[in-house]
Amino acid sequence: MDYENIYIEEENNIATITINRPKKLNALNKRTIEELHVAFKELEDDREIKVIIITGSGEKAFVAGADISEFAEFSVEQGRELAAKGQQTLFDLVDNLSTPVIAAVNGFALGGGLELAMACHFRVASTNAKMGLPEVSLGVIPGYGGTQRLPQLIGKGRAMELIMTAGMVNAEKALEYGLVNHVVSLEELLPFCLKIASRISNNSTVAIKYAIKAVNAGFKYDTDGYATEIDAFGTCFGTEDFKEGTTAFLEKRKADFPGS
Template identity: 75%
Template sequence: MNFENILVEQNNSLATITINRPKKLNALNKNTIAELHEAFKALESDENVKVILLTGSGEKAFVAGADISEFAHFSEEEGGRLAAKGQELLFDYVENLSTPVIALVNGFALGGGLELAMSCHFRIASDNARMGLPETSLGVIPGYGGTQRLPLLIGKGKAMELIMTAGMIGAEEAKSYGLVNYVVSQEELLPLGEKLAGKIMKNSSVAISKAIKAINACFTDGENGYQTEINAFGECFGTEDFKEGTTAFLEKRKPDFPNK
């Protein structure tokens, strides 16, 4: 896959997407969002890909925000369409992928950058990472899911404070709120992502995709998460992975999942 603003690498079952606009601190523009959508779509359809890592190029930024120059003169209608299209193409799309996506937050994750990291299934950060939603300092609010995902991850009160003050928090503070799972040095960030991906890839990709769906249902209005879990649990019994997993357990050996 050849793109202008992102790099995609695949090493066996692990894929890595790197947002590659270092001169713009990897800021998101329309083209980058479209390229990310195409990359995630292609990797999701590739049965060999079991985990996707998402990061930014360089050591300064994961994604420093959206490219403000693209929408500074938008009308109300254009602004609404921008948010709707972005959520559909990328942020909601990533959250609902059946392939696990881990964000490697290397530096600034601000505005749309933090919103993108939050749409991933979980996050790890380098110790120089700085995170925040500064949109109110520009006279606007987060439009790519930030007002929804941040309270779910860190609680309403702290989310209100961060959004209203347009403030930033460091990696350790983000970890204390549950926004990121681990904080390591820049040098350790990719190895830790690969290590966690390796642990995930040992398990049934079919079961993991159903777990993602069930967990997301807990946070979806109008959906009964418990019922979603019950349905997904039952569906697992009809998979080849379930047969292999239970057989391997009873035979006291490691499973070799066909991922079907």
């Protein structure tokens, strides 16, 4: 796929996806969601890529929301289809991706932008970041998983207040709430994320894949997270990464994981 609204940089087993619609503050339109879907799938299938970072171009916005002009005239059924397809195509895909995804939140992450950041496995924000779900100010609710993931991250009461007021929180408040893991200067944002990604990439990609699956299972109403953990733990014993990891530990050397 020829990308129009994103670009990808790869170095040292780490891929950085940049959403590049600066005139629209990197707002998510249909084309951008499709491009991100393809990019995440291709990077997940690339055995050389061990971590993915996603960010927005420029200094003003990670993603300032969805492109409202695309759905302002939608019917009820079109609205349902928009949410269902978007969740399946991008947001649930990212949440369940076997390759770790870090959101480098630079500037505004509003509406669909915050929903995308929350779908990532964790988030790092720049000091100028502002986050919120302002959908009720437009007469609609978050439709890309925001009503589900925000309470999981910051608690029901805080999520209810943030959604119902259509308010925003700054980076420090987001850190206090647990919405982001770290806050750094804008200049340090990508280097900091790359440093974390490098640490992740030293570990077993197979074990990380199962860890993501087990953690996510604990947030699904129809899944027993403990049973998923037990099964994933046992499965790890049959992998080459487990053999290499335990052998390297006993031999007091650094593991060289084959990723299988």
